[in-house]
Amino acid sequence: MIGKNSGIMTARYNHRDIELKWAKAWDEAGLFRAHAPAEGEARAKYYVLEMFPYPSGRIHVGHSRNYTMGDVVARFKRAQGYNVLHPMGWDAFGLPAENAAIERGAHPETWTRANITTMKAQLRLLGLSLDWDREIATCDPAYYKHQQAIFLAFWRKGLAYRRSAKVNWDPVDNTVLANEQVVDGRGWRSGAVVETRELEQWFFRVTAYTDDLLDALATLSRWPDKVAAMQTNWIARSAGARLRFALAGAPGGAIEVFTTRPDTLFGASFIALAPDHPLTKQIAGVRPDVAAFAAECASLGTSEEAIEKAEKKGVDLGLRAVHPFEPHATLPVWAANFVLSGYGTGALFGCPAHDQRDLEFARRYGLPVKPVVLPPGADAATFAIGKEAYTGAGTAYRSGFLDALPTEEARGAAIAALERLGAGEGVVQYRLRDWGVSRQRYWGCPIPVIHCTACGPTPVPEDQLPVLLPQDVRFDAPGNPLARHPTWKHVPCPRCGAPAERETDTLDTFVDSSWYFARFTDPQNTERPFDPAAARYWLPVDQYVGGVEHAVLHLLYARFFARALRDCGLLDLPGGEPFGGLFTQGMVTHETYRSVDGQWLAPEEVALQDGAAIEIKTGAPAASGPLEKMSKSKKNVIDLDAFIAAFGADVARWFVLSDSPPERDVEWTAAGAEGAARFVQRVWAAIEGHGRPAPGPGAAPPPGADQGEALALRQAAHRAVAGVTEDIEGFRFNRAVARCYELLNALTRAKGEDEAIVFARGEALRLLVQILAPFLPHLAEEGWEALGFAPFLAAAPWPQADPALVEAAALTLPVQINGKRRAEIEAPKGADEALVRALALAKAEPLLGGLTVRKVVVVTDRIVNIVAG
């Protein structure tokens, strides 16, 4: 019994001492260490992984949701008898460390290591069941040594290569960015408008696996559809034709274009080239107006504003191209700003009637608009194009040999004709490009290459790895400190011995995170990135947890790496898929405020006065902003350490999983946090109030436990066990939380001191503590001990629900008359239809009000509906 009713005084649950006590005890017992099969491990494996953090400073409660979800799964699977691998590490290379060095003068490594120390302590406070023996940091030479070896293996295999390429150049961060790191034409970190530059770069041949990366998405049944859809769009496969237009009066000269609509070829009215197409450039050499146009397009860039204005512009290059199907017809050749040099062939044929961009361009420059696809039901004599191009399917007309063919057939016929003429062929085009991995930055993994004037780029011999980053670098000038270092890059060529220079670029940090999940399977291995047998045992990751923002970055690169490593003989992963299950969790949001001058205000700087927010310091009104992801810049973070000190780790864990479904955002509120704290206290009060040991899993219930209140409580407890089990498996943590509340409420209501109810209460408390263990591990462990069980609950098996108690013997079925609930009946579970029908009719009789029963629908164990009229 609780509180005053029983006369037992209950002490408040002291989270400070208890959480520390169990964290220490778990640690000393080595409960969370994953075991290799070589150690005689016989249990089935389960690999749970949260996307490892960048050590940026401190953890706030927003970050903790991600780790808590993974930890719930890890603790649950461990209890279910799996050999669980649940490791943690640090994505430790990256720009912020270098920026901190520039701003504060601290060495990137010093800054990073200090952050790791802080954040590791914070993660430990959260009570995460991590195997810290496997901790890795990507900035550790013991890690990047293997990455350098992997790079060389890729190079040998042709999966890494070097070429001059136009790159996205961030003028603020002074570095090259991957396409994925350019958002709306701006650098993802600096926000600066990105320029283009031509540089010698290293690339990973992601496109070697394009089809497999696309097709294998269908095998990832435990991935969110959304992520698979995003990758599909990113790879953007499109089938069509590549064809050549001969240049009139220039024997052998031709322009190659790509199209997805070869069926519209008879509607072609011009050819358009990208402003930086080789032919455009050639003509620009002799035509100043073309050169000026190209320069204008280059300066406009790909910024958001530029795209939004999106005025179609071009310049006539004065050439004529010969239509492959109509040798007597020639088309004008233009350079146009809407043609992308990086897609297809950087050239297209314009069919204004059936492409909106082409139409806008044609209207502006007075080019012909000839419809050649008749929409279903349209009249060939009157159909005309106005402001909207017709892009749908229909029937070809005014198209020579294609006439009367439906669009799909016309497509095939056109391709066949092109192939017969030798003028083109059917091809599949992708948007996915190879991955440029060179970065002109210090704080990254050095690329193990030496450039020799005689031998060219030469690999650093493997026995000389790792190529270490020099410690003595300066950040007082822009650009790459490695390139400026007085001695580091000067080395003899490993092949000929002549003076040569090291590659001073480092690898994109996304390389570091593309294989770390495999390193965790064998993190101490000094000889190899990982032991293939260990990787075969642990991989794929069974449950990966992280943010959806990585849908096309990290998650695509990691899939590429798994395939590339396999083909280099380093990894034995049959499906090539690193992550079997993926869960993308929502963020923790918090209210935001801004002062009149637009500055962000912390919630504690704001007070409510007559329902309106004001800034306390000035008394001026404050605008309450939208709910935002917690971030320092918006001043809406709740610091984890401070919260844990005040309420405890269990409360933080409980709160971030309550209320909202895990895939959706959850709003952090003080009231909600207090509610979570109240729950912890209530659970503890219930345990203390019980004040005696609880019956163990095998204990036989006393007489009387099969009826009345005792039975009801036992049923509630066993149903909670069954429900929470399903909820954890289905990632419905908010539902599991609700079930725990229900059980606690049932427990609190069940008063009385007779043997049966005491038994039921003890059993319910034991089961409650067991199902709470993944969520509130410290409280549960303390409760387990208080109920008379030996440590550790964290190592105890998951409770089994008794099916006889989950399923009731008798059910209350609602009885509807014409779809409206009018009565209810008691019926045995699984009662046959005739019985239920009779019971329902008897009950409903007086309620029918003279209506005639026309039909009775009985859904076993669910509902009865009487149709009357």
Add this chain to the structure above:
RNA sequence: GCGGUCGUGGCGGAACUGGCAGACGCGGCGGACUUAGGAUCCGUUGGGGCGACCCUUGGGGGUUCAAAUCCCCCCGACCGCACCA
């Protein structure tokens, strides 16, 4: 423009495969204990009506004995991609 997700009380959200809408929490209201309560506990809480009852899942149609759930048409919000030929 393309792709996706989603609209349920004052709020966050439950509701299996179509079967009692509103679990659970927050907030509110009433009470108990208190010098006090922003602690704790008990009760209550979708809306309307004194009432047997009626209404209610963004709006409108439809299918069905039965629709938050399935179909069609609107309206709205959010996320991703975006001159991709």
